[in-house]
Amino acid sequence: MSKIGETLRAYLADRLGGALLFLAEGAVIWLVLWLGEVAMDIRDYILLLHFVLWGLAFCFDFSSYHRQYRYLQKLRDKKGELDRQENRIGLGDKKLFQLCDEILEEQNHLLRQREEEEKNRLKSYQEYYSLWVHQIKTPIFALELLLRGVAEPGLSSQMNAELLKIKDYTQLALQYIRLEDMAADLDLKTYALENIVKNQLKKYALLFINRKVRLELAEFQLDVITDEKWLAFVLGQILTNALKYTAPGGQIRIWLKDRTLIIADTGLGIRAEDIPRLFTKGFTGDNGRRQKEASGMGLYLSAKVMQTLGHAIWLESEQGKGTQVFLNFPEQSLQEY
Structure with a gap:
């Protein structure tokens, strides 16, 4: 469906009462003129003028409605922060759309605030776990030194194998933290x-x-x-x-x-x-x-x-x-x- 067709359907749904009023008004005018035995050419002229004026009003109203409808659709479909200045239409005298702008501005502010909070929280986690991984390397190294003094070969071999697992798990955690900035590394x-x-x-x-x-x-x-x-x-x-x-x-x-x-x-x-x-x-x-x-x-x-x-x-x-x-x-x- 074309954009105009989609807007037209929405417009007719919103303006159904106006359309019925237009038809009723036309019928009343025609009936009054007919009962008043107005000359046919004058009656046709009045009806034509009525339709022309209503047609101009429709074109103006539909054009305005189309711009507003597309504007709000773009705001709705935007991902992330909404840019209320893009494709902005002059709705300064429309209280409803002023309110929409105010709501969107507030939502933008809350979105930016939450994004900043999330970034700070993620940064804190990364710093904490990076510190933890680096700190844990000290006791791992100390264990390696202690294992060199274990006299029983079989026990020493098993303990070294388990220590290698600890080192691998630690390295896995560190690489996961670094993955976000891997390109820089x-x-x-x-x-x-x-x-x-x-x-x-x-x-x-x-x-x-x-x-x-x-x-x-x-x-x-x-x-x-x-x-x-x-x-x-x-x-x-x-x-x-x-x-x-x-x-x-x-x-x-x-x-x-x-x-x-x-x-x-x-x-x-x-x-x-x-x-x-x-x-x-x-x-x-x-x-x-x-x-x-x-x-x-x-x-x-x-x-x-x-x-x-x-x-x-x-x-x-x-x-x-x-x-x-x-x-x-x-x-x-x-x-x-």
């Missing part, structure tokens, strides 16, 4: 992908040993433009997930195909109905609910990070057979960022 350079992968495997070597999971790492070479810290975070999330859901005696394989890094495990696998939602914030899936350790944030943050870096991530899985995670690195130059 990026340090894009050309890196050898195999070196970043090997560094993460070295970091989680203790978990491989403790969980008795075999590693098969194919030799590969690929230079990628990325941020080493953020890509390492993504690799860490994928490796910890693979280790968490792979039973002792299982295997994790890593290889490169074209420009896609593939990390495959022989773990529990994922239900088909869970796969489309795995990168959704807070979604843990059936495996996460069983393990009772999943936060539903790891893959969500990984997807966000990969998207910001200009990379891609997806996965394939079959329940009971394992999962394959694919990290794709399109060929790019630094000028493209």
Whole structure:
């Protein structure tokens, strides 16, 4: 429906009484002239003049109504703050629309005030949790020093594995806080992908040993433009997930195909109905609910990070057979960022 047609329907609905009055008045005039035996040419002239005057009044009134209607529609449909100056029409003598303007101005003020309060509240949360994450690093470091003095190798290994989990959860919280300003934190350079992968495997070597999971790492070479810290975070999330859901005696394989890094495990696998939602914030899936350790944030943050870096991530899985995670690195130059 055209804008004019939509306005016309609204106009006729609002002016139905006026339209009926116009028809009734025309009929009364015609009846009076007919009963008064006025000459036909004079009667026709009077009726024509009546219709012309009413037509001019209609055109003027409809034009004014159309502008007002479109103006209020635009105000209604605007997202965020309403700009009452845009497409403003001269309604200074219309008390109703003056009141509308006053209401909108008040709503704008309240909206701006609430937005500012929300920004301040969010900033306070970010500052608090940033401080908490940085403060918690001190006792973590102290624990690492204390564990070096534990004489029993088996106990020391288990405690170090649990300490690594604490560090990972802490890092997850910190990266979530930083995600809003990730672009400002990026340090894009050309890196050898195999070196970043090997560094993460070295970091989680203790978990491989403790969980008795075999590693098969194919030799590969690929230079990628990325941020080493953020890509390492993504690799860490994928490796910890693979280790968490792979039973002792299982295997994790890593290889490169074209420009896609593939990390495959022989773990529990994922239900088909869970796969489309795995990168959704807070979604843990059936495996996460069983393990009772999943936060539903790891893959969500990984997807966000990969998207910001200009990379891609997806996965394939079959329940009971394992999962394959694919990290794709399109060929790019630094000028493209």
